Amino acid sequence: MNITTEQLTKVHPGGRRALDAVDLHIEGGTMGLLGANGAGKTTLLRILTGVLRPTSGRVTVAGHDLATTAGLTAVKRTLGYLPQELSLYPDLTAREFLDYIAVLKGVHDRRERRQQAEARIAEVGLEDRADERLGGFSGGMKRRVGIAQALIGDPSVLIVDEPTTGLDPHERMRFRALLAGLGGGRTVLLSTHILDDVAQTCPDVAVLTSGRLVFHDSTAALVSQAAGCTYVLRPGPMGGPPPGADVVSAVATPDGPEYRIVTSAPPAGARPVEPSLEDGYAALLRADPGRENPEHDNSEVVSK
Numbered sequence: 001m002n003i004t005t006e007q008l009t010k011v012h013p014g015g016r017r018a019l020d021a022v023d024l025h026i027e028g029g030t031m032g033l034l035g036a037n038g039a040g041k042t043t044l045l046r047i048l049t050g051v052l053r054p055t056s057g058r059v060t061v062a063g064h065d066l067a068t069t070a071g072l073t074a075v076k077r078t079l080g081y082l083p084q085e086l087s088l089y090p091d092l093t094a095r096e097f098l099d100y101i102a103v104l105k106g107v108h109d110r111r112e113r114r115q116q117a118e119a120r121i122a123e124v125g126l127e128d129r130a131d132e133r134l135g136g137f138s139g140g141m142k143r144r145v146g147i148a149q150a151l152i153g154d155p156s157v158l159i160v161d162e163p164t165t166g167l168d169p170h171e172r173m174r175f176r177a178l179l180a181g182l183g184g185g186r187t188v189l190l191s192t193h194i195l196d197d198v199a200q201t202c203p204d205v206a207v208l209t210s211g212r213l214v215f216h217d218s219t220a221a222l223v224s225q226a227a228g229c230t231y232v233l234r235p236g237p238m239g240g241p242p243p244g245a246d247v248v249s250a251v252a253t254p255d256g257p258e259y260r261i262v263t264s265a266p267p268a269g270a271r272p273v274e275p276s277l278e279d280g281y282a283a284l285l286r287a288d289p290g291r292e293n294p295e296h297d298n299s300e301v302v303s304k
């Protein structure tokens, strides 16, 4: 199912231009959405889900125009959303909560609701815990319930906002495996700060910077942004990273720090290495003048 935005712009109350003429076309499959804090990711997701209205521009999901009441209703039926902050009722069991969400989504037949809840519980692997109260769930289990509620109605578009933030490494791995399994036949849009999540689950990726779409291509193409400019450097115990280079990581070694850098002017002794997604992302942002302050210049006066 495809999603298209044309010249999509959102100026929030107070004048913050969170999205600036974004033209985006997603044909299907799983796409990662990256960007610094305040880059506009959540604003974009909230517009796509119909929670927020754009200031200008057009959004269509599977050909339905979100600006029309009929289009909005059709899109809400075909779309599941896991927001950053999902309120779970601690006294409800997972099964009761999913039943409640199904009621909110308009599933009035009790037997159908039960079938929906069972199917989603199985899909996210919570069969053994479905009758426990949500208040006792771990962070990872809560995210599974979050995905399960988004899947009620078997939507063909799934939008997920920073689902692995705060999860421990094992929970994150399990969650990634779950997300990868949901992609078949669905369009999944995953917003995250965790580049590994994108590297592991998303064939395609888009990057927002200060509300502008600065990249949309395959994840491999983002990695290759750093081809020929990624190095490892050990400057010795007293040495620091070379000025002008982006330090992607620094490892403490007995001989002093080892820096992984992205630079077009490698210092003597720098060893070239194969780039990762982190390197590619750093290389992309190097070219962006607003990278030091993602909110630097996108305020404007809004006239009423």
Ligand SMILES: Nc1ncnc2c1ncn2[C@@H]1O[C@H](COP(=O)(O)OP(=O)(O)OP(=O)(O)O)[C@@H](O)[C@H]1O
Pocket (backbone or CB within 6 Å): 012, 013, 014, 016, 017, 018, 035, 036, 037, 038, 039, 040, 041, 042, 043, 044, 295
């Ligand atoms: N309701 C609002 N009212 C006013 N400004 C807002 C509102 N929501 C977001 N903004 C501003 O719009 C910009 C984009 O915010 P948004 O939450 O979309 O970014 P983000 O990329 O999701 O950030 P993060 O990664 O920190 O969640 C920010 O400058 C933010 O402060």
